[in-house]
Amino acid sequence: MLDRRRFMQSLLAVASLASLPAATANAAAGGTGTDAATAPPAPTGTQVPGFFRLPVGEVTVFALFDAHGKLDPAILHGADRKDIDALLEDAGIPAGQPHTSNVNCFLLDAGARRVLMDTGAGAFFGARGGHLPGNLRAAGHPPERIGHVLLSHLHPDHALGLVDAAGARVFPNAGVHVSAPELDYWTSDATFAAAPEGRRAGLLALRKALAPYKDSGRLHTFAPGAAPLPDVPQVTSVDLPGHTPGHCGFRVASGGAALLFWADIIHSTPVQFARPEVSIDFDVDQKAAVGTRLRLLPQVAAEGCWVAGSHLPFPGLGRVRARNGGKGGYAWLPVHYADGL
Template identity: 45%
Template sequence: MTSSMMAASVASAAPPEQRHDQVAGWFRMMVGGDEVTALYDGYVGIDTALLSGLDQQQIRERLDSLFIDSENGVQTAVNAFLVHTGEHLVLVDAGSSACFGPTLGHVPDNLRASGYTPEDVDTILMTHLHPDHVCGLTDSEGNAIYPNAELRVSQADADYWLSEEQAAAAPEDAKGFFEMARNAVAPYQQAGRLETFQPGDELMDGVSAQDTSGHTPGHTSFLFQSEDDDMLVWGDVVHSYGVQFADPGVAIEFDSDQQQAIAARQAVLSAAAEDQHWVAGAHMPFPGIGHVVRDGEGYRWLPVEYGPVSE
């Protein structure tokens, strides 16, 4: 065989089969002296019919302009955030565990992939007690995934979601949300490691609870302040970045008080644009970290750029 024939044979050889596995879902950066690690729990499709305040045609046109496919529901990330303050290892929200389908429930695996273990976490801050945030506190057998952590929940959300009276009075299709919240916090409560807080409380040095209620009665965002930099972990202030940045007046069906949720979103977006602090969102495209900038009468999202972790 001539050299040209050999070259042609090598060139025509098929490549290896395609690989459909993905990199581990974690991303790390520094905010002042705090090390922040975004943890990907997975994704869920949200039907645009759940959004109100614009007609469906306007919503679809806005999403289409951003190349966001909404035909089968908008792919919406579920993120949690691990913050190493130097004195504490804090997990903000815990993901969904097995409460929702096979595309979710990956926070513990991604936490381990990032170099930590669930046993390392000493504090868990809950933005609210919806199942895609709270179910990840326990495993499939109802045991605490974070055995050394103190769980901190807003008093208003605890009074609502952990109340058997509220559950009994809820519509039939909502009763499961109450049960999932109670089951998720149960091992922490039984171990005496469940504590509540009020809006404005300083939860530890450099970490304060910010009232962003409306999505739930006690929905809370957490402001981490370190050296000359700040980050607001805002929970569910925004569900559909393709719609709600341009028009913060668009609500979602899951809001317990839509008008209050709209007011909270408008206030948070305005402050984030004015103060130029980092924000981290549970339902923003992974890693869910970026800045908010003004854009005409609305806002737009400026995601963080990948880069090495500076010390």
Template identity: 40%
Template sequence: MALGLALSTLSLHAAPPAQKIQVPGYYRHANGSFEVTALYDGYVDLGTPLLKGLRADQIQTLLARMFIDSSKGVQTAVNAYLVNTGEQLVLVDAGAASCFGPSLGQVQDNIRAAGYQPEQVDAVLLTHLHPDHLCGVLDKNGQPAFPKATLWAAQQDIDFWLDETTANAAPKDNQPFFRMAMDAVRPYKTAGRLRSFKAGDTLMPGVSVVGTPGHTPGHSSYLFSSGAHKLLVWGDIVHSHAVQFQHPEVSLEFDVNQQQAIATRKALFQRASESGWTIAGAHLPFPGLGHVRKDPQGYAWVPVEFGPIRSDR
């Protein structure tokens, strides 16, 4: 009788509402004495027709073996990386802010969640001037989100994306990308805080530029070196980990120079796998940190394991 009454009472109470909010999007990683914080900006759903170089059925097979549902587009992360070198706080890429809709724009909030403030950032290193990496340099009021930071970009990308003649000659569908780039950098440029570099330059102690062109004319990666520990933040070398590691010859429709992007990816995969560098990728599954392994067929992505911050590894 008592048991029946108890069960009857329980049935009158609904389960608590499901919680839809994910944990804050940051993850810490030690690179020697450098503290690296991966920051999640959000995601975009990329349609598989954007991938070029394999038949549609081959791409679907590669996605299916990774249990990826592409019926509504492949969920693709957008990541940025905050590196505390002990001397400077350096942000690589800044996310999309409001340029690409409500599924993106979380970098600034996740910097705060990670224990830092955007006002503390000394330098923003841009892998390239696409809006999903650049628009986040502004806050919601269109003012610099990183008021004391110097903005760094490759001279080739500055010459391409910030040039009015090039913008006006671009296909109409591509012209908004030029306008968004111009709008984002304008306050930094006006304040004299937009600076350029070339491949091979050392920007500050322990931070050097690795030229990785193709996706854009000046697409660049950044090698962070602390003793024997090396981390390469490589931007948009990979957009689909399920496809492009095994088939680095697959390009993306958004690559400005697809053949150059393919050659860059192949060379960088070989270099990264041979060197054992830790990799940070803008469009790899969050936190986008791991290693590249050479396989009999192409390469493979080996993500880092969740764990404590350990500078002894």
């Protein structure tokens, strides 16, 4: 007869066996564990879908991964090269070596309205880009359901995802909205004539991406700082010049919470938060871009609002903290997974 101690041990053993995965439990019970129905799934070789949801008051913002590339530190300016190298090395990046840069887009789900902020690179980056449509579908918001597309600016990695490789509209039911100075600058003959030969392909691709929306009466402009969407009052535009002449951000406010999509305020996370005076060759007006960044960082740090960035590590969502009142630069505080639950 079992004594009480052995009886309890037997019950615990049975309970633990029942909680094991089927293949493990079979092996523990003396089986072979080779039943095809209980075999582990084969590796897929792919990453999980690139989307992340974040509640902002009474609405939801989705971060959506589109593309990746490499950023050469040689195109960063405004600080001693040794200081830049030291900041990169602190982030685990060998001095002088390129570091990964993402292209993130963001979707506002306001219930009756779905607003996409930027469209990614489309087919322009080859296999490195064009992941936005698939990630939209994975997030439950296929491109056909997008009502508005807001473009922060018209660089290829933000606007060429408007069309697919065949030149067809990816967002057939959406109106496309861009600031008037931005559209005027990038579509002007003067800008094309002044562009280096290597950049003209991107300008031609931009014209082709905008054309089907323009031809269908779906391309619209707004004044910098204006509310671009009368039917989506939660969204206002924020004038952030320098990176491009009409570069802007979009602020989402709902239920006492706020998020600022600041687009290309920061390209190099390890360097430009710590040294916001550092500019990058992608800036059309580097001096103005630095001035905008120096003005914006203390504002978002003081407010404590959510920030969404195009080139921050995915999902590109977080908050900004001032170090020593901003005299020591700023720290990026990435969103936690649980914040999206």
